[in-house]
Amino acid sequence: AQRVTQPEKLLSVFKGAPVELKCNYSYSGSPELFWYVQYSRQRLQLLLRHISRESIKGFTADLNKGETSFHLKKPFAQEEDSAMYYCPPRYFGNEKLTFGTGTRLTIIP
Amino acid sequence: DAGVIQSPRHEVTEMGQEVTLRCKPISGHDYLFWYRQTMMRGLELLIYFNNNVPIDDSGMPEDRFSAKMPNASFSTLKIQPSEPRDSAVYFCASNPAAEDTQYFGPGTRLTVL
Numbered sequence: 001a002q003r004v005t006q007p008e009k010l011l012s013v014f015k016g017a018p019v020e021l022k023c024n025y026s027y028s029g030s031p032e033l034f035w036y037v038q039y040s041r042q043r044l045q046l047l048l049r050h051i052s053r054e055s056i057k058g059f060t061a062d063l064n065k066g067e068t069s070f071h072l073k074k075p076f077a078q079e080e081d082s083a084m085y086y087c088p089p090r091y092f093g094n095e096k097l098t099f100g101t102g103t104r105l106t107i108i109p
Numbered sequence: 110d111a112g113v114i115q116s117p118r119h120e121v122t123e124m125g126q127e128v129t130l131r132c133k134p135i136s137g138h139d140y141l142f143w144y145r146q147t148m149m150r151g152l153e154l155l156i157y158f159n160n161n162v163p164i165d166d167s168g169m170p171e172d173r174f175s176a177k178m179p180n181a182s183f184s185t186l187k188i189q190p191s192e193p194r195d196s197a198v199y200f201c202a203s204n205p206a207a208e209d210t211q212y213f214g215p216g217t218r219l220t221v222l
Binding site for chain 2: 043044046090097099100
């Protein structure tokens with residue numbers, strides 16, 4: 001079965017400290033990886049996708065095929081980063097995204 | 110564009126009652142997805158449509174759940190009869206093509222007493 005694992009349901013980080021949200025996916029070919037974010041009182045929205053290789057709001061994510069991981073990183077956390085984060089993979093030939101339990105990130109002032 | 114529209118935003122009902130959730134996708138989007146979000150299970154895909162045709166309903170929990178898309182601008186998710194364990198936030202999302210970004214609605218928070 002196609003699965004994604006975000007081992008931390010809750011993560012608290014002090015403002016200014018580095019942030020890493022872990023994401024591991026089950027191997028099944030070469031999926032496309034995404035990070036979606038849901039800020040308080042806002043809609044779930046795309047943060048970044050691995051094929052774009054871009055940094056959004058200071059966040060980057062590197063696809064590691066050997067470890068089947070796509071961890072999200074930011075060197076210095078900001079209070080506005082507090083949100084719910086999901087990393088759904090999309091597998092080739094499949095139109096759907098496989099979301100999981102997500103990680104709720106809280107930045108401590 | 111108002112984006113994906115869902116109604117109602119909040120629904121409180123009693124066990125055994127029928128519940129109907131509504132979604133209007135973004136105009137021109139061919140794909141429509143229904144998700145359920147709970148603390149325990151996270152965000153789960155229930156069903157999705159392509160050009161109004163259901164493609165994958167393997168996530169629908171049981172026969173009490175049904176979804177329709179009578180036209181390109183409207184979809185419903187119905188629960189009959191509702192149970193307390195159906196309490197969750199239900200999201201609708203759409204995207205224009207298979208490999209594009211999904212755009213989510215604001216969600217409907219359902220509480221079944």
